[in-house]
Amino acid sequence: MSNVSFSDIAIIACGTLSLELNYLKKEGFLDAHSLSYTTPGLHQDVPELERQLVKRIIKAKEKVNKVIVVYGGKFCYVNVDEPTRTMQKIIEEHGPGVGRIQATHCMDMLAGEDERDKIAQELAGGENVWWMTPGWIKYRKEVFKGWDKGVANENFPRHTGGAVVLDGIGYIDQYMAEQPEEFLEYSDWMGIPIQGYNISLDRFKSLLLDQAELLNAV
Structure with a gap:
């Protein structure tokens, strides 16, 4: 660098x-x-x-x-x-x-398109993925302001590869350990599984x- x-x-x-x-x-x-x-x-x-x-x-x-x-x-x-x-x-x-x-x-700032394609292939067999950053977890209420379960159902389930959080700061492991019920509720609301992926x-x-x-x- x-x-x-x-x-x-x-x-x-x-x-x-x-x-x-x-x-x-x-x-x-x-x-x-x-x-x-x-x-x-x-x-x-x-x-x-x-x-x-x-x-x-x-x-x-x-x-x-x-x-x-x-x-x-x-x-x-x-x-x-x-x-x-x-x-x-x-x-x-x-x-x-x-x-x-x-x-x-x-x-895209955290992982370029080619890298995201590789991650999707590794985690989801190339299926369509809903990408997120740790901020999309921490600031859920702001990022999805105005979204109800109906809007969520219209948008998330077609991402058959689930949601992947590009994590370069170790946020997801800590979040899952400290707030497992909230994490599961978030996934349930989205209607798809959420998993973190460690990146640099x-x-x-x-x-x-x-x-x-x-x-x-x-």
């Missing part, structure tokens, strides 16, 4: 990824000037997502000239009322000092470093 410093960079992320980012900060990899988070699950409320994100970018730029936004580009912000308005356009409106991690969504955070680190290097070159 590169020795690039984040000390003069503010990082703004979806709260769903706060677990991984705080972990990287604690282990000493992420010496960011500041870390701030939007409410988890705002992919379901894009006006509020944009409001919170813009507010945090403006606040960050009062103190630093470089900002990394940790949001996916394809699935995290889908504006049905204004389809041509994308996450990338929002980023670009704040100038060359603001960059975005290059991934389609939070799962190397891809996530590389994507963060790539943006830091690009901002440093501006």
